[in-house]
Amino acid sequence: MRTLRAQAFRVGTWGAAASLVGWTLAAYAQSLSSAGDLPDWSGAWTRSTGQFYESTPEQALEAPPPADSPRRRPPYTPKFAALYEQNLALIAADRFPDPISICGTPAGWPRMLALPDAYEFVIRPEQTWLLSENGPNVVRIYTDGRTHPKPEDMWATYTGNNVGHWEKGELVFHSIGLKGAPATILGRNGVVMSDRLETTTRIRQIAPDRLLVTVVLADPEALTRPWPVAFTYARLPPGSTVYDYACAENNRNPITSDGRTLTLDPSGEVIDKLE
């Protein structure tokens, strides 16, 4: 009996092990199969067109709208229209503070779509990482079927909570839990959103070395209607290297408490002629 029991245990153990191996292999095979359906966005990319102005996918391929175009002005609620006017006045007076100028916080989502320098994509079936060299910024986009956390389990972060899926090679994801103004801005053009901002983003390849990114911003506190923006990105030459970006290494442009950007000489002395 003891022998039979031991034999049964061994069989059961091996069976379980075999099942585990089988399940693991199946999951791995499924993973490979899924990975094979995913696009190749390897290498480094840089933004070709787009800023935070209203733009359809077709308009993203055209020249930017003129400075006085209504497309430059988000469809703001009265509260945010007033805030925007205030920001424009601060810009005119060189007193509009840019949070990233202090070299301490990320640009955040969705502003990181409009940065200089390079971008990278790391694509796995269960998750995609969008990396910006400038900042740096890392956006984690979960595509493993999860949903957003419950509101009580969330707090505002710079890059938010991002969940999505793939549609025939197009990455589609929804973002919530974002910090709003004044912690983040969308650009030095004075455009800001609230911490109730939600975005729906679609990224697809429109040519071998070209990506189109469309983002629809919805913000019940800041916007009267969803506001679409679009960007295109070009792949950098093969073998391009992406570097770190230690913003605090030699920041010679500190910001005063009233939002003015200063310039320092090599010894750290302010060289601006302060009134």
Place this chain on the structure above:
Amino acid sequence: MSSRASKTHCMSVGFATALIVGAASHAAVAHHSTAMFEPEKRVTLSGTITDFQWTNPHAWIQVTVAGADGKPTAWSFECGSPNTLSRQGWKPSTLKPGDAVMIVANPMKDGTSAGLMYTVTLADGRVLGPGAQVAAQPPASPPAR
């Protein structure tokens, strides 16, 4: 090199004399507001490199320029990040102390001896900087779909 830059290239070596009105801004590279720079003006200066700071978030070029009165003046020129510069053909060794250069830059509004670098012409005639990139670009056309 753009026609404007070509004109400035032919200028005599010495203190800045060129003010080019209508120049396009290249503020997008900065990690901060560029309101301190004149977006519509450019100055051309010739001088000697004293230091080249290959650092983030911006590289800086330090140049000694002989003023109109002959006295040397220290100038600071802000550039893009090393990451951006490297993709435009720059290296940490591109500029060395003692090198003679001609720099085109958007000057500070308040007259301070500093500016936002547009082009740098090296002693061997090479021209680097955002201005050189603009000149090298083909006519704008929409990307293929």
